[in-house]
Amino acid sequence: MSERRRPATRQGRPLWMFLPGGVLTLLVIVVPLAVALYISLLDLDQYSIREWVGADFIAFDNYVEAVRDSHLVHAIGISLGYSALVSLACVPLGLAAAIATQDRFRGRGLVRSILLIPYVLPAFVVGSTWRIIFQPDGIANRVLGTDGLWLNGPRSFWALVLVQLWSGWPLVYLLAAAGLQSVDASVHEAAALDGAGWWAKLRYVVLPQLRGPVSLALVISFLHNVNSFTLPFVLFGVPSPVDVEVLPVLTYVESFQNFEFGLSVAMAVISLVLVAIPMAVYLRAVRLDTGRERGSR
Amino acid sequence: MHRRTFAALISALLLGSALTACGSDDDGGGTTGDNSGVTLTMLMGVNNIYPEQQRAWFTEVSSKFQKETGATVRFETFASANDELTKIQTSVVAGQGPDVYALGTTFTPTAYATGAFVELQQDDWDKVGGRDRFLPATLGISGPDEQHQVGIPFASRPFVMAYNKDLLTAAGIDKPADSWDGLRDQAKQLTKDGKYGLAIGYADGFDPWKFIWAMTTQAGSPLVKDGKATLDSPNTKLAYQSYLGWLATDKVVDPAAVGWKNAQAIAAFGEGKAAFLPMVSASSKVTLDKSAVAGKYAYAVMPTIPPGATALPAGGVPATSILSGDNVVVAKYSKHKDLALALVKQLTSEESQTSYYKTFGELPTNQAAAKALGSDPALAAIVDSAGKSVNTPFTGAWGQVQLALTNVVVQSIPDLSAGKVDDGKLTGLLGQAQSTAQGALDKAK
Numbered sequence: 001m002s003e004r005r006r007p008a009t010r011q012g013r014p015l016w017m018f019l020p021g022g023v024l025t026l027l028v029i030v031v032p033l034a035v036a037l038y039i040s041l042l043d044l045d046q047y048s049i050r051e052w053v054g055a056d057f058i059a060f061d062n063y064v065e066a067v068r069d070s071h072l073v074h075a076i077g078i079s080l081g082y083s084a085l086v087s088l089a090c091v092p093l094g095l096a097a098a099i100a101t102q103d104r105f106r107g108r109g110l111v112r113s114i115l116l117i118p119y120v121l122p123a124f125v126v127g128s129t130w131r132i133i134f135q136p137d138g139i140a141n142r143v144l145g146t147d148g149l150w151l152n153g154p155r156s157f158w159a160l161v162l163v164q165l166w167s168g169w170p171l172v173y174l175l176a177a178a179g180l181q182s183v184d185a186s187v188h189e190a191a192a193l194d195g196a197g198w199w200a201k202l203r204y205v206v207l208p209q210l211r212g213p214v215s216l217a218l219v220i221s222f223l224h225n226v227n228s229f230t231l232p233f234v235l236f237g238v239p240s241p242v243d244v245e246v247l248p249v250l251t252y253v254e255s256f257q258n259f260e261f262g263l264s265v266a267m268a269v270i271s272l273v274l275v276a277i278p279m280a281v282y283l284r285a286v287r288l289d290t291g292r293e294r295g296s297r
Numbered sequence: 298m299h300r301r302t303f304a305a306l307i308s309a310l311l312l313g314s315a316l317t318a319c320g321s322d323d324d325g326g327g328t329t330g331d332n333s334g335v336t337l338t339m340l341m342g343v344n345n346i347y348p349e350q351q352r353a354w355f356t357e358v359s360s361k362f363q364k365e366t367g368a369t370v371r372f373e374t375f376a377s378a379n380d381e382l383t384k385i386q387t388s389v390v391a392g393q394g395p396d397v398y399a400l401g402t403t404f405t406p407t408a409y410a411t412g413a414f415v416e417l418q419q420d421d422w423d424k425v426g427g428r429d430r431f432l433p434a435t436l437g438i439s440g441p442d443e444q445h446q447v448g449i450p451f452a453s454r455p456f457v458m459a460y461n462k463d464l465l466t467a468a469g470i471d472k473p474a475d476s477w478d479g480l481r482d483q484a485k486q487l488t489k490d491g492k493y494g495l496a497i498g499y500a501d502g503f504d505p506w507k508f509i510w511a512m513t514t515q516a517g518s519p520l521v522k523d524g525k526a527t528l529d530s531p532n533t534k535l536a537y538q539s540y541l542g543w544l545a546t547d548k549v550v551d552p553a554a555v556g557w558k559n560a561q562a563i564a565a566f567g568e569g570k571a572a573f574l575p576m577v578s579a580s581s582k583v584t585l586d587k588s589a590v591a592g593k594y595a596y597a598v599m600p601t602i603p604p605g606a607t608a609l610p611a612g613g614v615p616a617t618s619i620l621s622g623d624n625v626v627v628a629k630y631s632k633h634k635d636l637a638l639a640l641v642k643q644l645t646s647e648e649s650q651t652s653y654y655k656t657f658g659e660l661p662t663n664q665a666a667a668k669a670l671g672s673d674p675a676l677a678a679i680v681d682s683a684g685k686s687v688n689t690p691f692t693g694a695w696g697q698v699q700l701a702l703t704n705v706v707v708q709s710i711p712d713l714s715a716g717k718v719d720d721g722k723l724t725g726l727l728g729q730a731q732s733t734a735q736g737a738l739d740k741a742k
Contacts, residue, residue: 046410046693047742050389069736136714137553151500151556153711237502239704241711256382258697258737259407 040266046259055262062266070254071245072267076274079247082157083225086164087218093165094172094217095210099202102180112177119170127234130163134235152241160232160244164225171224172217179213180206212285219282226275247271332367337636340384341399341623343374346583350656362643368636388628389413396631397640399623402438403689403699405448409440410693410742414447414626415634416440424638425449426645435662437620437688448624449641450662452653455682456507456618457596459566459574459581464492473573476602477512477539480573484549487572494549496571497540498562499710504576505540506702507619512536514687516603517612521690521698524741526734528701529727532603537727539604541709541718555714566590575599578621579658579679596678598685616687622662697737701730 039052040062048055066072101112118126133139134150141147150159183206191205229248236244238253251271255264344351351374359370373395375381381400388394389411400408408414415421422428428436431450440446460473468487474480484494498504513520518532527533544550551565563581566574567588574581576599585594601615602608609615625644627637643649650661654670660683661667671680689695705726712719 045740046407047412049386050411050413052390134556135553136556138556149555149711149714152707153714237500239502239700239707241707253700256379257700259693 036265036269039262040269042262044262044265049259049261052261058262062262063270065263066266066270070263070267071250072247072270074242075245075247075250076271078157078243078245079226080274082161082164082246083222085161086168086225087222089161089165090169090172090221091214091218093169094174094176095214097170097173098176098180098210099206101177115173116170118167119174121167123167123228123230124234126163126167127231130159130166131235134159151236152243154243156236156241157243160235160246163235164228164231167231168221168224171221172214175213175217176210179210183209215285216282219278219285222278223275223282226271332636335368335633335636337362337368337370337397337633337640338373338395339370339397339399339625339640340373340375340381340395342381343376344657346580347657354653354656358640358644358649362640365643366636366639368633370640385411388630392630394630395628396633396637397625397627399451399625400448402448402620402622402624403695405438405440405624405626406689406691406695407693408626409445409447409691413629415629415631417446417449421638424635425642430645430664431662432664432667432683434620434684434686435622437686438691439624441691447626449626449645451623451625451641451644452657452659453622453662453667453683453686454578454580454659455621455679455686456576456578456599457678457682458599459577459585459594459596461566461569461572461590461594463593464569464572468572473597473600475600476607477600477604478607479602480575480600481539481543481547481549484543484573485547488549491570493551493565493571494573495543496557496562496566496574497543497550497554498557498559499544499554499706499713500556501558501562502703504559505706506699507576508540509533509536509702509705510619510689511599511616512539512603514616515601515609515613516606517610517614519614519690520702521692521695521734521738524692524738526698526731526738528698528734529724529731534723534727535604537705537709537723538718541706541713541723545713545716545718552714555710564588566594569593579660579676582658582675596675598678598682601685614687615685617682617685618687620686620688622660692738692741694734694737694741698734701733704733705730 041057041059042048042052043056043058043061044052045055097115101108101115131151136147136149138150140150149155187205187209188201191201196204227248228246229252232240232244232246232249233252238249238257240246240249247267248271251264251267254260254267258264355370355372359372363369373384375384378401381404384394385398385400385408398408398414417425432453435450435453436446439448439450458473464487465471465473465483468483470483470486474483480495487494510520513530513532513536516532516536518527518530520526520528520533544552544554551570554562554565557565559576562571562574563577563584565571567585567590569589577596585591598617601617603610603613606613625641627634627641631637644653645663647661647663647665650663650666651669653659654661654666660676660679661670667680667683670676690698692698705723708726709718709723712722
């Protein structure tokens with residue numbers, strides 16, 4: 001179990017073989033990250049971009065400004081809130097679809113492909129389409145018998161949740177379906193011999209097997225939503241209505257519309273830290289997963 | 298997005314260090330002598346309406362340029378404002394990239410702020426054919442003052458108002474009003490039978506601030522003056538109240554317009570569902586000539602008398618439009634400055650400007666070419682507006698001011714849709730906009 005009990009293999013490791021990967025990691029990840037951290041400490045804007053190395057060093061002023069004078073805190077709240085809601089809501093939908101398409105039936109392949117369509121559509125297309133649906137005189141209001149706004153005001157938050165959910169749930173479905181495939185047929189057989197009904201089978205046989213893939217899907221979906229730029233940008237445009245002012249759009253506006261590069265990189269660093277938390281959970285989950293599998297065999 | 302800036306900066310950093318050694322010691326950039334083998338690069342926006350024609354135009358420009366100077370021109374295009382900015386930032390940081398750029402006029406102050414583009418001296422102006430070949434108004438946003446200009450006017454897109462001749466005649470209105478209050482009253486008269494007086498794109502990401510800018514400029518209280526913002530002034534508030542009031546309280550705009558962008562407003566007008574369509578440029582002509590109102594509409598300049606007034610107040614400027622269009626700028630790092638100026642001379646000649654207008658519908662900045670067009674009745678108002686356009690403040694902070702102005706409209710839309718312009722909320726939003734704008738102006742160097 002524990003790695004510490006196997007010092008022999010560790011000693012014989014040809015560490016130099018890590019060199020190419022190490023150099024690549026350094027160039028692709030460490031150097032840019034270091035430069036980003038440095039830029040976040042500079043007063044870098046359109047006046048200093050040309051000689052950016054010479055921009056005034058202002059230490060943590062950008063971070064202070066981001067937290068105190070910008071909409072960052074509000075945007076973090078919106079981003080985390082809607083991402084969590086969407087990710088959680090994806091799970092029952094994805095699971096239901098995976099289980100419903102598990103048994104063989106005529107046209108199963110077709111149904112499975114159709115279910116994946118929302119996920120493979122480019123965010124730009126999804127955003128444009130839903131933008132039309134949510135127009136004040138659009139289909140949404142006609143079907144629901146409502147009137148008023150979906151793309152601004154308090155309802156816009158729910159519009160964002162709905163659209164992101166619509167395009168994101170097939171990820172859970174995909175991973176859950178893959179997980180179901182790996183459940184050994186003999187397990188089902190054994191359960192059947194024991195006289196388990198479908199609920200008991202679902203509760204005690206299928207769902208425990210899906211815990212790994214589904215929690216993975218949950219984390220990936222959360223990260224994807226927190227970082228999602230195109231969909232909110234296309235749906236609501238800039239400047240964003242205050243109820244859907246998400247973090248990536250705010251960062252974009254600071255750098256590409258206001259030319260406050262230092263401030264925007266500071267925001268990016270803060271969002272990186274935020275994203276790192278579920279990421280750490282994710283990495284840990286992946287390692288634990290393989291560990292458990294090894295242990296169980 | 299931040300990753301992209303970041304990647305740009307990194308690549309720039311790497312490129313930059315490799316390139317500093319090269320310097321600019323080429324041919325000195327002369328247009329005489331042997332330029333064969335020299336290729337200039339020009340960056341401009343891709344034309345989505347006329348892609349074929351644009352490709353043909355690229356070839357034509359290059360071969361003509363080759364005949365005159367021996368050098369060829371390679372065109373690079375960008376598909377969006379985002380691409381444009383990324384490209385400019387990368388080139389500026391790296392000191393390498395296109396020699397000549399075509400930029401939107403409102404971007405010129407920001408480009409100037411970077412210090413990366415050639416400030417034209419008398420000698421340089423002579424090389425592009427002289428300052429007086431251009432419509433004087435079009436030079437208004439070339440730089441902070443005459444001695445410090447980077448932008449050479451290339452195309453002009455002034456804003457005007459389209460009106461439905463049939464609807465106005467039927468209502469007994471002989472011509473569009475010259476004051477905003479008058480326009481509102483005409484619009485009230487024209488709002489009936491499922492048709493509305495005005496078509497406005499309240500959700501447009503670009504246009505709303507232009508109304509506020511025009512009204513406050515006309516009222517003699519400019520939004521930005523000498524580094525001070527006055528976005529919370531009574532005149533600014535009155536401008537917002539009028540603009541938002543058209544839909545909320547005057548009911549002369551289709552309620553669905555809270556979700557419209559400019560294109561949807563043009564479409565509504567094209568279907569004959571609105572009598573006036575303010576804030577359009579000549580580019581709407583392509584759409585409207587294919588619509589139900591083809592032959593039934595005309596252009597007029599927008600009102601120049603501010604809300605609440607019947608005559609232009611003291612200090613008011615009768616601005617018909619923001620100064621809008623494209624400027625070209627030459628990069629400081631270009632090794633072929635003279636050739637670049639020769640290309641600009643070719644592009645801004647009467648002949649090229651006339652042909653450019655015929656192909657793409659962009660108005661000339663060349664005085665002689667514009668004059669010849671002014672005699673076309675369909676375009677008279679547009680050419681007139683080009684001459685009466687007023688520049689937006691020349692400051693690197695303008696982008697932020699503009700965004701703050703638009704944001705007030707965006708955040709007012711829920712109220713608008715409920716049929717009200719909430720006075721307290723508007724005051725609050727204007728206060729926020731004022732502090733954002735002043736903050737940006739204070740940072741301007």
